[in-house]
Amino acid sequence: MTEIAVIGAGMAGLVCAQQLTQAGYSVIVIDKSRGVGGRVATRRLFETKADHGACYIKPKGEVLQRLIDLLVQKGDLEVWTDILHVQDNSSSLVANPLSSLAYTAPLGMNVIAKFLAQGLDIHRGQRVDKITVNSHNQWHLTSETNEEFTASSVVVAIPAPQAVMLLESLPENFLDHKFLEKLRGVEYYPAITVMAGYPNSSQQPEWKAITFKDNPVLGWIGLDSSKRKNPVQPHFVIHSSADFAEKYFESELQEVGKEILENAVSTVNLEWLKNPQWMQLHRWRYAFPKTPLQQTCLPAETSSPLVCCGDWCGGNLIESAVFSGIAAAEYINSKLQQRELAGIDFLDVL
């Protein structure tokens, strides 16, 4: 029996769990993956690493800037670029100066999540697929491997459509109509991501990344090796457009990857892109919120506290996930003993 169970060890869940743990609550975090970070994901590949989820982190507000400053001091993050390119249908490549610097992690973006995971009690490889309430009015969570967890409060820090599937295991009419309506109204765009490595002799482009506007196949291409300290070879990460991913989500991945590379060849004029030395792919069913809510977290009207949070509460990037995790912690605290929460000072303890 724990006071608070946080489902999901992405940015929102980790920030929320840190805040509550530091305030003195007993907190467990449960995630279906073996690692932490969710969509802030890094894959170890041959002699390098590739960020196949979030590509970079760009602060707008004070909280994210504080987190970035801390990680820069530790040497975990560094400035990647102040310019990103944009290409629209007319094929002209425009260099866009950024409103704030874009930071990346030489050892992979998931160092950010590993930093936030410090000291937390995390149960990995446990997909929570059932949630019920026992006779003592406590939440009872069951994972697909039949691990059981009991908690007096629950934070559901996963993409809204996954939260809908999970919360449907509760008895009908247990959750209020408005709450469910809002949760069900949040949709996501999918993406298919290609990671591909090339011989050292390849002539590298001058740009570090291009965002494609209205391209039917491509969403983004980044020279991921430009984030590494001593890159062994050039490698790229390419995200498909949402339309393309929707159409080919269930198709054979290697074929889909080839098609994405062929399109990249003609779009960015790098003939050698179609012949990688290695290629890996990843499907993101829930990549970016299409219809985020205009609120920082979504509490349910239940007698034992339950709140949903994630990037879909207020935005579609790392920054909104962080804000949402903080808001969820504040909500749970307001329903429990109302202890002193560290606010953004929670970062100082790490």
Ligand SMILES: Cc1cc2nc3c(=O)[nH]c(=O)nc-3n(C[C@H](O)[C@H](O)[C@H](O)COP(=O)(O)OP(=O)(O)OC[C@H]3O[C@@H](n4cnc5c(N)ncnc54)[C@H](O)[C@@H]3O)c2cc1C
């Ligand atoms: C391809 C791509 C590129 C992106 N690029 C950027 C970028 O450059 N900059 C930026 O700021 N943002 C970017 N983003 C968005 C950013 O990654 C997300 O906004 C942010 O990471 C979301 O965090 P989260 O905690 O809300 O959710 P998630 O990261 O999705 O975390 C949810 C966690 O819950 C776990 N989970 C789900 N269901 C269950 C269950 N039933 N039981 C247990 N665990 C469960 C998952 O394993 C996951 O770890 C990108 C996203 C993608 C996909």
